[in-house]
Amino acid sequence: MSKHPSSLRKWYDRHFDLSLPVFIPSAIVVVGFVLSTLVVRKRIESFFTAFQNSAYENFGWMLILSVNVAFFAALYFAISRFGNIRLGGPDAQPEFKRGTWLAMLFSAGMGIGLVFFGVAEPMIHFHEPPYAIADPARRAAMAFQMSYLHYGVYPWAVYGIVGLGMAYFTFNRGLPLSVRSIFHPLLGDRIHGPIGHAIDVIAVIATLVGLATSLGFGVQQIGAGLNFLLGWEVSVQTYTLLIAVITGFATISVVTGLKKGVKFLSEMNIWIAFGLLLLVLFIGPTVRILDVFVQSTGQYLGNVLSLGTWSEAFRPNNHWQNAWTVFYWAWWIAWSPFVGIFIARISRGRTVREFLLSVLTIPMIFTFFWFSVFGTSALELEFSGLASVGEAIQNDLSTALFVMLEHYPLSLLTSTVGIILVTSFFVTSSDSGSLVVDMLTSGGKLDAPVGQRIFWALVEGAVAAALLWSGGLKAMQAMSIAAGIPYAVLVMGMVWSIRKAFDTEYLPEKEPKHRHKGGHRKH
Numbered sequence: 001m002s003k004h005p006s007s008l009r010k011w012y013d014r015h016f017d018l019s020l021p022v023f024i025p026s027a028i029v030v031v032g033f034v035l036s037t038l039v040v041r042k043r044i045e046s047f048f049t050a051f052q053n054s055a056y057e058n059f060g061w062m063l064i065l066s067v068n069v070a071f072f073a074a075l076y077f078a079i080s081r082f083g084n085i086r087l088g089g090p091d092a093q094p095e096f097k098r099g100t101w102l103a104m105l106f107s108a109g110m111g112i113g114l115v116f117f118g119v120a121e122p123m124i125h126f127h128e129p130p131y132a133i134a135d136p137a138r139r140a141a142m143a144f145q146m147s148y149l150h151y152g153v154y155p156w157a158v159y160g161i162v163g164l165g166m167a168y169f170t171f172n173r174g175l176p177l178s179v180r181s182i183f184h185p186l187l188g189d190r191i192h193g194p195i196g197h198a199i200d201v202i203a204v205i206a207t208l209v210g211l212a213t214s215l216g217f218g219v220q221q222i223g224a225g226l227n228f229l230l231g232w233e234v235s236v237q238t239y240t241l242l243i244a245v246i247t248g249f250a251t252i253s254v255v256t257g258l259k260k261g262v263k264f265l266s267e268m269n270i271w272i273a274f275g276l277l278l279l280v281l282f283i284g285p286t287v288r289i290l291d292v293f294v295q296s297t298g299q300y301l302g303n304v305l306s307l308g309t310w311s312e313a314f315r316p317n318n319h320w321q322n323a324w325t326v327f328y329w330a331w332w333i334a335w336s337p338f339v340g341i342f343i344a345r346i347s348r349g350r351t352v353r354e355f356l357l358s359v360l361t362i363p364m365i366f367t368f369f370w371f372s373v374f375g376t377s378a379l380e381l382e383f384s385g386l387a388s389v390g391e392a393i394q395n396d397l398s399t400a401l402f403v404m405l406e407h408y409p410l411s412l413l414t415s416t417v418g419i420i421l422v423t424s425f426f427v428t429s430s431d432s433g434s435l436v437v438d439m440l441t442s443g444g445k446l447d448a449p450v451g452q453r454i455f456w457a458l459v460e461g462a463v464a465a466a467l468l469w470s471g472g473l474k475a476m477q478a479m480s481i482a483a484g485i486p487y488a489v490l491v492m493g494m495v496w497s498i499r500k501a502f503d504t505e506y507l508p509e510k511e512p513k514h515r516h517k518g519g520h521r522k523h
Helices: 003-015 020-039 041-079 098-127 136-151 153-171 179-192 194-230 236-256 258-283 286-308 320-345 352-384 389-395 397-406 411-441 450-469 473-504
Strands: none
Touching: 020 194, 020 411, 020 450, 041 153, 041 286, 041 320, 041 352, 041 473, 098 136, 098 194, 098 258, 098 352, 098 389, 098 397, 098 411, 136 153, 136 286, 136 320, 136 352, 153 179, 153 320, 153 352, 153 473, 179 194, 179 320, 179 473, 194 236, 194 320, 194 397, 194 411, 194 450, 194 473, 236 411, 236 450, 258 286, 258 352, 258 411, 286 352, 320 411, 320 473, 352 389, 352 397, 389 397, 397 411, 411 450
């Protein structure tokens, strides 16, 4: 009898290293959601609709405020004296080459969203602008402005603040790589108690919901592509099968770890994305695309603050902004623990200035060019009368990319590459998310056992499938709002905490007040 518990304990120690106060509540909430969805599907669907409408009306302003706070804070930290702080200390060296580093943070941040909405969003905004615009040219310009808004500096500012906080407190202050660590200047050692556990539980749930939303979009687009190429029937059952298969590949990748599987897939994603981007650039209306990129980027930069603070305050019966911008802010905020922890994990050795300016600008420029290439190619078909891409998108949003590509040369090749790209982004997001959730539920450990990564990879797939079964897009939007609202409050608190900690970096002749008792940890 005595040997059995010992063997079980050894097996547990080899495969698991959990922070139970974080793991148990997170697992109960997530698994409970999946099971309840299967039991009371229709009632949950109606609940999602009611909740989404109420949340939009009452908390939209707070989500808008939080992304602006993050944006101004990121600029301040980057250009002030704090920009000289090096993550990991004065002698720290980057773990990854700059090109690899940028590829990894970009692949984790917005891959699926870009492929899914690159055609669809400009076309929808063109046909359904936020306010009436009679002139088609002005309506097209507005369509790109709103698309740029949703994928520009604001989401990356949120990612930057969350990632900066976790990288700094982990590599410079010796605290665990966890969301709770950012609040050490405000909470002190209470981050190791119930308050800290609650912060990490919120982060785990937000990460899983934000990730499941992206995976849900991705699998819908993969299904649409397979229907276009092979005639596969598109249904929730098909989506569930695809989620199961692709989650299996993600599980294999996550077992190999950060420096192998995730690094390889991230670099591969960038090469495939660049290949598809250049191919469409040259087979599409090349000169018009370049014109749109230059003009739209300039207009966005000139109006970024007015766009970013618009809340439809004087149009209370109009719900365009809530259905688009507020949803996006909630989605990106819910996604930020995942992206923040991931880019923190790979950013040791970078200065605060290099970190923030790179996060704010490099992915944004690529994103703007992506929208210019794919959105302009779709609009050109509308203007020339060759195809009504907008009408097809109204019928099924996930078909947008393939409907557009169908009317250009090499459509079979470009559509196949598109499916491969979104599948690769799906796998990258899933395995990266598993690593991040694993860190949170193991108390901030950088290299937790493989068994936990496998568990969370499977859970992510289950949550994505549950959202598709319980209402599709509506369910994904509602859950993103639910996860994003509480985390938006935490994001604003992070700014205050980081500023307080940075002040202590410059106190003369003594150690920073909030340095963790254990001093620096070696990683």
